[in-house]
Amino acid sequence: MLHRLIAPVLASAIALPAVALDLGAMTEAERELFRAEVRAYLMDNPQVIMDAVQVLQTREAEAKARADLDLVADNTDELFNDGYSWVGGNPDGDIVLVEFLDYRCGYCRRAHDEVAQLLETDGNIKLIVKEFPILGEQSVLASRWAVATKQVAGDDAYKDMNDALMTFPGDFTVPALRRVAETFGLDADAIEARMDAPEVTEEINKTRALAQKMQITGTPTFVMQDELLRGYLPLDAMLALVDNKRS
Incomplete structure (x- = not known):
């Protein structure tokens, strides 16, 4: 060499x-x-x-x-139009940001507030969330609960649950997750019953398959428009990238 x-x-x-x-x-x-x-x-x-x-x-x-x-x-449709991932921010935004996340990932938790600030500051960004639990059984449990919440109670309930799980201070257990659901007035029995449904498994497995095709092995991983961004990005870096994409 x-x-x-x-x-x-x-x-x-x-x-x-x-x-x-x-x-x-x-x-x-x-x-x-x-x-x-x-x-x-x-x-x-x-x-x-x-x-x-x-x-x-x-x-x-x-x-x-x-x-x-x-x-x-090569994976545009699955990234931006999979038909099941939660969509937040401005659905008609001129910039699309996709995030692969794990609720037990420290950098995902750190990025969560900054992504929220990005959406609030800009107002013209569409966010797509991909549930990608890779840090053990508790991560899988939390993602199953979040996906089940979306399928049972809708997008607004998912947003509340996503925010809560990203800031949850303890271990993820079914009793703990039930308490979170009840805090929002959700039907914890229905969500728990849905957790192991084939539809929940299919959604998580599809995201895992997409991540494998895209050689994504860690969280958070972002896709902004045409660019794959591996790892945590602070707010100022994300704002600079948005400006760059628009220019």
Whole structure:
């Protein structure tokens, strides 16, 4: 790898014949000369290695960004029009933000208030929430409860439940979730009965399959318009991205 990174620089710097840079074609004497020249050059110019590594990292990051753009383009319908994910903010907004979340994820909890501020500050953003429980059985339980709430009591009830679960201080258990539901005047018996329904399982499994196709392994993960954003983003960064998308 080192030879691949610095060979072009060394070729001009030490004026070796082009054929000499093919290590397999060198004689033993040429290889020893090359090694000595490499060592001498790097000792005099150690920054060359760091410069070459930085170029390689930049190219890899650019390639990853291009690949992520392709992932979004290839899964547009499932991201933005799956027919079951909760939609908030402005349904007719000119910017669409998708969030894959887990209720036990600390960064999801941190992002929750900032996403709410983003929607309130801008007023022209459509939010789509994807239930993506990946942090154990309690995460699955909470997501099943949230999806069941939406299917039993509708979108407004889901929004209340989503907010409550993101700030819930204890362990997720059925008795605890029932108490949350009752706080909002919801039918806890009906929600509990719905939790293990095939329709709830199907929704969560579809989101998991979508995440797998998009190589999403952590939460929160966002998609803003055509861009895949892996990890937590503070409010100012999200606002800057919105401005960038509009421009």
